Amino acid sequence: MQTWIGGEGIFLLAGKLFGESWRTAGEFGGYPWTQWLSFLLFWLIEMAIIARGMEALRRFENWAAPFVIVGALALLVWITVKAGGLGPLLDQPSRLGWGGGFWKVFFPALMGMIGFWSTLSLNIPDFTRFGGSQRAQIRGQALGLPTTMTLFAFLSVLVTSGSEAVYGAPVWDPIQLAATMENPVGILFALLTVLVATLSVNIAANVVSPAYDLANLLPRFVTFRTGALITGVVGIVILPWRLISDPHVYIFTWLGVVGGLLGTVGGVLIADYWALRRTRLRLAELYRPGGAYWYAAGWNWRAVTALLVGGVLAVGGSYSTVDADGAKQGPFPADGLIPVLKPLADYGWAVGLTAAAVVYVGLSGVFGRGSGEAGEG
Template sequence: MADKLKTQREVNGLFELSDAARKNLEGNLYYNDDLAPTKLEERSWTTYNIASLWVGMSVCIPTYMMASGLMAAGLSWWQAILNIALANLIVLVPMQLNSHAGTKYGIPYPVFARLAFGVKGAHIAAIARAIVAAGWFGIQTWIGGGALDAVIASLSPAWAAWAGSIWISFFIFWALNVWIAYLGPDAIKFMQSWGAPILGVLSVALMVWAITAVNAAGSSVGAILNLPATYAPGTFWRVFLPGLTANIAFWSTLALNIPDFSRYAKTQRDQFMGQLLGLPTTMAAFAFVGVFVTGATVIVYGEALWDPVAVVANINSPLATILGAAGIAIATLTTNIAANVVAPANGISNLNPRKITYGMGALITGFAGVAMMPWRLLATAGAYLFDWLGVYGNFLGPLAGMYVADYYLYRKKVLDLDDLFKGEQSRYWYGNGVNMKAVYTWLISLALPVLGLPRLLGGTNNFFRFFGENGWLVGFILALLIYPALMKNETDSLISEEVEEQITERVKS
């Protein structure tokens, strides 16, 4: 690898491409403005912006459904909250670790994935993440469309009686999501900043309704908190462990592509504190709203309504229905765009940076979300929790472990930004643009979790069941161990201190 001159600048521990390097990369097959590292002046997100991002993403209907779905599966309210809190503390670890590269080097997820998988091999990881995101996009859009349909139906009896109304509402909400996502990061930042307070009001309003409705039914708040678990004797772990895996999987997607957002943070402290304050606290708080309101529906309606749109639709007040459904739509919008469009849009752009922009990737994601048929994924609590979340978590856990091992254990957090956007002359090219050792790590690490999926082997009583029920964590740990072992003798992609000094201009602010 030939020595190079000053292709990157470092100011207070943050790196950017030099102007000369950017100019030389223009027209390169693996470079465009959307994938390029953010400039230092573009990194403007503070702790508040990062925390608001997580409030906006966490206060969403799937979070509510996670908690209420666990209750529907048989857990008590406190067991459901414990499950969710534990899962978020676990997934916060790789999320914080993978955020570091985004803030330090300003790179998005598809470029970050080039480190381990190679310049071309990163397509594998980026598209794996994109497929999951497209499914989530469809789920969130279906939920938001249902909320919009509830608003219109409360104003128009004719609309309520029309069987096709849900589809019109779905595509209207779909178009709104795609339009805002198409506008890019600044629009997302603005939306999250004003959306967070509104979501707080929505949470309080749901709690007030639950308390009022329970009291009107001649019961009390204590009755909600005293609702017993309903799982069969001796089956606690059969519900708790798959639920834990599902809850970890819930944000396992962001544990991978968190550099897509941390690349805009002003400092490492901003991204660290923003996530610490925004994710686990908000998830636990809104999960409690979910279990509390679901418990109230058991008392008020005689059954657990795990879908908040159904709860709002059952409230005998047009004004309350309108406000509640509008709040659900806003909650869905703030989550959907940030969590489910940015990653696949960047991943799709990475397939052909010279021809596919971020905006085009956002449009493709929108159409893919419809193709995933979200109405089927949300048919039951079981389909949502254990089929959708549980299965894809098994595939993403090894990726998170591999990235942590690659960045911290193998590279010691030292990168060559310029080489991340080059072809065969890049130190990250490996063989044919693909690091097969990363592919092998992924396949080996997900083998046990996948074999433990109940439907794969035709039942639940098999030796691999434990690995399937804890698939994300098992895969994460295996990849964390396997990747460094396979890469032990692979030194061509590493940067020595001498080379780093040759390519980096140190600037004191």
């Protein structure tokens, strides 16, 4: 989906350069063939960067991060000037207020955003293992993630509010907002910023982890680069243009389900490492078949059971909303897959994490932790 967004940026950028004929080219599959070409080009750029390895990615991220921050601040300055000052950006009223209508939207959206970032919460060791010390990786995360995410959330709200003040309707998509600019230099800079931002986030968050997973799953046949290529192909096969076309499907279905399932994984990991083992592990045994953590033929049935229970509770109630005309928005039944679990669906990530952790600790307390109980350190 991020690659489709990046391709859209190239499509609009090229449209500003090549004129109306680029944007109105013959359609294929519901989109101009030039947009498909832009999508493919962005995909190839991503694959070219990741194919050069983690060191090339580190160098790219080092200059991309400050560039994107500068670009976002420049976008805020532009919309502020266009709106006539900060006042119009700050006085846009809430359409939902603080009543029941707000909370019905807030919690599913919150769970969707947590689900969006829960990938990095699980695969952050793919990056922190390159840190020089434990203090270095803690400092990097503490300074880098909360500060930048808070800043970008603040900038996003202000810029979107400013777009409503200027255009009469909120434009939340930065690509679409950049396309409204009249100055060619400003347009190019804004769209370049969006492209760099999408590249840096997408590769780090969505390509590195599965590439390592595939390489570790079949190390004799799959390298890190091959794993990245397989990931890129899978990213096309899931038809991202269809997933992102409807916000109901994207936020409430896709992110809700994925976030709920990833929450169960996080719950088991947290319970095992922090609650039961108190951060003490026999490191070498983690990599030995038949070793202390081999459990039952390589399977920890307590963890698998906790994943299943947490997963069912987290996503079993997934449902599709119904619009004013009675049309269902999404692939699930309006009453939920398992109707009795529907009230839990809006809190999928939190439900999955909590349920999996509780079940895993409970099973471990009753049946023991299995392998690796003694001598950990």
